[in-house]
Amino acid sequence: MPQSELAVEARGLVKHFKSRRSVTRAVDGIDLDVPRGAVYSVLGPNGAGKTTAVRMLATLLRPDAGTARVLGHDVVQDADAVRTCVGLTGQYASVDEDLTGLENLVMLARLYGFKGARARRRCLDLLGAFGLEDAGGRQVKTYSGGMRRRIDLAASLVMSPEVLFLDEPTTGLDPRSRNQVWDIVRVLVADGATVLLTTQYLEEADQLADRIAVIDHGKVIAEGTAADLKRSVGRGAVELRVADTARRAEAIGIVGRVLGADATAAADPYGLSARVPEGSEHSVAQLLPALADAGITVPEFSLGQPSLDEVFLTLTGHTPDDAEGAGASRGPTTAGDDRETDDRAEVA
Numbered sequence: 001m002p003q004s005e006l007a008v009e010a011r012g013l014v015k016h017f018k019s020r021r022s023v024t025r026a027v028d029g030i031d032l033d034v035p036r037g038a039v040y041s042v043l044g045p046n047g048a049g050k051t052t053a054v055r056m057l058a059t060l061l062r063p064d065a066g067t068a069r070v071l072g073h074d075v076v077q078d079a080d081a082v083r084t085c086v087g088l089t090g091q092y093a094s095v096d097e098d099l100t101g102l103e104n105l106v107m108l109a110r111l112y113g114f115k116g117a118r119a120r121r122r123c124l125d126l127l128g129a130f131g132l133e134d135a136g137g138r139q140v141k142t143y144s145g146g147m148r149r150r151i152d153l154a155a156s157l158v159m160s161p162e163v164l165f166l167d168e169p170t171t172g173l174d175p176r177s178r179n180q181v182w183d184i185v186r187v188l189v190a191d192g193a194t195v196l197l198t199t200q201y202l203e204e205a206d207q208l209a210d211r212i213a214v215i216d217h218g219k220v221i222a223e224g225t226a227a228d229l230k231r232s233v234g235r236g237a238v239e240l241r242v243a244d245t246a247r248r249a250e251a252i253g254i255v256g257r258v259l260g261a262d263a264t265a266a267a268d269p270y271g272l273s274a275r276v277p278e279g280s281e282h283s284v285a286q287l288l289p290a291l292a293d294a295g296i297t298v299p300e301f302s303l304g305q306p307s308l309d310e311v312f313l314t315l316t317g318h319t320p321d322d323a324e325g326a327g328a329s330r331g332p333t334t335a336g337d338d339r340e341t342d343d344r345a346e347v348a
């Protein structure tokens with residue numbers, strides 16, 4: 001088999017979940033090309049199909065249609081070969097709560113063929129790398145969420161996988177723990193691993209990923225670098241806050257008129273934003289004087305590249321947080337009784 005330039009290559013991947021009442025098209029024809037050595041992010045809201053896609057790539061679920069290769073190995077025909085080169089950290093951590101951090105790692109190391117003192121050394125190294133040397137002797141059920149996520153990551157690295165799938169590695173973490181996980185990902189990639197990371201956080205994709213696939217309702221709706229995606233939305237965006245909420249509607253009118261674009265109210269009752277249309281860059285300088293002429297005080301003003309939130313809004317007509325309202329979300333808690341129970345064995 002020729003060495004593939006791509007770490008992951010998926011074509012037309014499909015997965016349906018059938019229940020008595022309905023069929024969910026969880027993954028509805030996804031193509032992905034993940035270059036070796038890259039961080040590739042699959043970005044999408046709750047229920048978009050991220051976990052299902054990753055589980056197919058990691059050989060835990062069999063696709064209904066389409067093909068996927070990981071380092072040149074077909075995920076169905078050569079599933080064993082795929083399993084030897086991938087690691088997976090699930091959205092729902094898979095370490096054993098009753099064992100200590102060290103015991104969990106040692107158990108995995110033995111499974112992967114590390115023996116005795118070598119297994120223990122490998123695991124102590126990993127605990128050190130993840131800042132868990134002190135916690136290593138405690139049962140995992142006593143860990144905080146951030147420690148829990150780090151031990152889960154460490155567990156997926158016991159065998160130094162060439163391709164690592166991280167399914168929402170930082171969901172629910174505080175900013176400090178999130179940064180620690182990001183640093184770990186950066187080190188892994190600097191050491192040559194390929195990371196495919198799912199996230200609902202636009203900022204996370206922006207920070208880490210070389211390329212991003214935006215998925216919604218089981219389909220890729222945009223693909224490219226963070227800069228590509230931002231460019232597709234426009235030249236940039238202005239965001240401002242007014243001192244008096246009562247004047248916000250008027251400010252929205254003024255901003256819209258000056259820029260020749262629709263300005264919109266932000267969730268924050270003082271905030272508003274507008275995209276700067278191509279060719280209107282020069283008008284931005286007129287915004288503050290126009291607002292001042294109308295007697296509207298503007299304590300905060302910024303001009304920046306559009307955020308990935310705005311990219312999402314442009315592409316889908318809803319922000320990721322709106323997904324629930326747009327009917328996109330059938331999150332794991334509500335899907336419980338419809339879930340398949342077969343072919344969910346964990347990767348060895």
Ligand SMILES: Nc1ncnc2c1ncn2[C@@H]1O[C@H](COP(=O)(O)OP(=O)(O)OP(=O)(O)O)[C@@H](O)[C@H]1O
Binds near residue numbers: 051340
């Ligand atoms: N085993 C299953 N049985 C039935 N339906 C499922 C199963 N797994 C996922 N689904 C459904 O498929 C869709 C995609 O789910 P998936 O878990 O892949 O989304 P996700 O993007 O990972 O979402 P989240 O961000 O909430 O983790 C959802 O509607 C979900 O309810």
Ligand SMILES: [Mg+2]
Binds near residue numbers: 050052091167168
């Ligand atoms: Mg998920």
